[in-house]
Amino acid sequence: MSVNKQIAQELLEAVGGKDNISSVAHCATRLRLIIIDEKKINQERVEKIEKVKGAFFHAGQFQVIFGTGTVNQIYEEVEKFDINSTSKQEQAKEAAKKGSKFQRAIRTFGDVFVPIIPVLVATGLFMGVRGLVMQEEILAIFGLSPVDISENFLLFTEILTDTAFIFLPALVAWSTFRVFGGTPIIGIVLGLMLVSPSLPNAWGVATGEDPLMFFGFIPVVGYQGSVLPAFIAGIIGAKLERMIRKRVPEALDLILTPFLTLLIMIVASLFMIGPIFHLIEGYILDGTLYILSFPFGLAGLFIGFFNQIIVITGVHHIFNLLEIKLLESTGSNPFNAIVTSSVAAQGGAALAVGLKTKSKKLKALAYPSTLSAFLGITEPAIFGINLRYVKPFIMGLIGGGAGGFVAALLDLKGTGMAVTVIPGTLLYLNGQVISYLFVNLVAIGVAFVLTWLFGFSDKQLKENG
Template sequence: MSENNKIAKELVEAVGGKENIASVAHCATRLRIMVVDKDKIDQPKVESVDKVKGAFYNSGQYQVIFGTGTVNRIYEEVTKLGLESSTKDELKKEAGKSGNWFQRAIRTFGDVFVPIIPALVATGLFMGVRGLVMQEQILGLFGLSPADISDNFLLFTEILTDTAFIFLPALVAWSTFRVFGGNPIIGLVLGLMLVSPALPNAWAVAGGDVTPIMFMGFIPVVGYQGSVLPAFIAGIVGAKLEKWIRKRVPEALDLILTPFLTLLIMSTLALFVIGPIFHSLEEVILNVTVSVLSWPLGLSGLLIGALNQVIVVTGVHHVFNLLEIQLLERFGNNPYNAIITCSVAAQGGAALAVGLKTKSKKLKALALPSSFSAFLGITEPAIFGVNLRYMKPFIMGLIGGGAGGFLASIFGLKASGMAITVIPGTLLFLNGQILLYILVNLVAIAVAFVLTWMFGYSDKQLEQTNEA
């Protein structure tokens, strides 16, 4: 019997046996298990299984953290035991039926926006690289000045940095149709209609150079470049309308009538009803966000930095994707990222303190890699595998996140993108802020590390949980 086969058998037994497992899938780091009865899960036994870095029940799934590479091998051994496998999307669909309406709504929100994030990450990195190469000190190394940079080169960089935001409604409508069961291509076309060059450009209207088209004398109609909510709501309504129409038209006419009627009705609703209403709501949300981030004396950084990882534990953090997208679209920067990176780094600092202080080889082998994972921007192994298990390290991590966030707010740090933090996040601060970015992260790590070392952990806690 191989080591991984033994781990798979012990895990299945700890989860309640084969009869308690409906299906199993995996993502990059976690084994995702749909269980029949979550009360049959023996949590301490699961956490004692070799190579398990943490386990928790969330989003209708029991998720066991193994880490990149290892999870693939464990998944293979689990499926060899005769358990039903499923794709991650199928598992999500099944899990989506569980939980209260708020939990389901948040999961759906995440399913829509998470696939879009890689494009926005790339855009943010392009902004960071442009900010770096356009600095006088950098150009000076090659005997150049900003005046020597050609207009054609600047135009090329604008293509890299602006395209995703210009066509953001198309990306959002495409993803929303996909999640809500509509034809994603119809969603894509509907989103493109919202940014049609035939409409007054939203940015030109905001700058006062162009006036909106007034429909019926009082409804302002503009393009929705960079907007999110109008496309999101139009995508939900459009997907449901498409399915409703498809059920009622003859099969022979489905190919013609369904997309025709869907686009005709939805383009009218999106431009004249949904767009104006939800664009106004979007403005309110953005103004509130900017107001909070502008609180004096670093209060916003202190609170957000301290509470961010609590929100991550609840699983509703995807809601803030909307805010980050709007900040980037409107201002070209993202102060929210500069704060939350401190909360991520601090959890890594707390886990690092546990790993260096404990004499338990098993806990050391879990905590040290988990802390490094957090420094790469992924806190789940550190939070669920170490810090939350003993609680005090998690709290010390929250304090460290608040300290770093406070400084980030005081210094006015602003990222050029979103979704990457700590070490990878340095690429978003190449516009002259890199030293301050490193400083706030080091402060967050140091505060969490020192507090955890002094007050947050001792091996007595390990003995009390019988894990030594």
């Protein structure tokens, strides 16, 4: 029997058998189980299984942390035991009966935006690489200067870096329709209508071009890079489509349902939803920029300290909207440098635990968790190490605040989003990489030293099991 198959079997036994599992899904790091009878779970046994880095209940799901890559392999083995596997979206609906309204709202928000993040990550990396190759120092190595770069090459790089943001409403509307039970292709078309070349370009209007005026007072523009109008239109559109489909004869459904949905929604989007929520987006951006403008590094101190507390709750997905809007509006993302400090700091705290403990099992857990944090994923470090022993987590928060403080003082800004620490280096190749590395070292160093001196001793092993 393979190691992963053995782990899957032990896990099923520890949660009360496969008959106690309603469904199973997984994300980037966690196996997510919907449990029928939570009392049958042997939490201690689960956490002692090889490769398990922690386990906890959240959002109506029993989530077992395995880490990137490993979770896919364990999921495949669990599926072989004839467990009802589902998509995360299907399982989210099943779990929606549990948790507060706020938790359910945040979970839904995450379900919409998480699938979009990979292309925004790729776009951010493209921006980082372009920033690197266009630096005079780098071009000089090859005997070139900026004036030697052809317009065709610049056009090619713009295709890589601008496309995702130009058509962002289509991505948002697609994902929102998918989550709220509509037909995704209708969502895509609705989103594309919002950025139709027949409309005045949003960025052109922002720089002086006149919008189309309807009825003398409704400004109509394209919504390139906008999030909220497409998100709200997607929610309403998906519900409208389902309502129309219930009332249209089956013989006419293929024709009338998409026709009426798109007609009603594009009118509502351009004349009501778009203008109203575009204005709200502006206020959100202004508020964010106001917080980030706090002097003396206070914004970085505040955000860097509290970010990982927010991660525990799962509410951190709500900041995707802010980061997307910052990138679209300002071309940079000061949030990323601050957040990367909080991520790196949790890795520093876990590393201190791993080096200080004499427990081979804890070392074997701490080192991979540290690496995972340095690659941008803190769940293994938080739930497997730091939060379990409490003080390392607190020291990690302090380290995150210290790193965020320095990042804000240095006015560090990423060219993309969603990647941090080591992978995030690519977002700072536009002349900021030294400052970025320094900020990470500050966060890791403060968290490591505090954890080593005050945050952990092997006495806690007996107290915490």
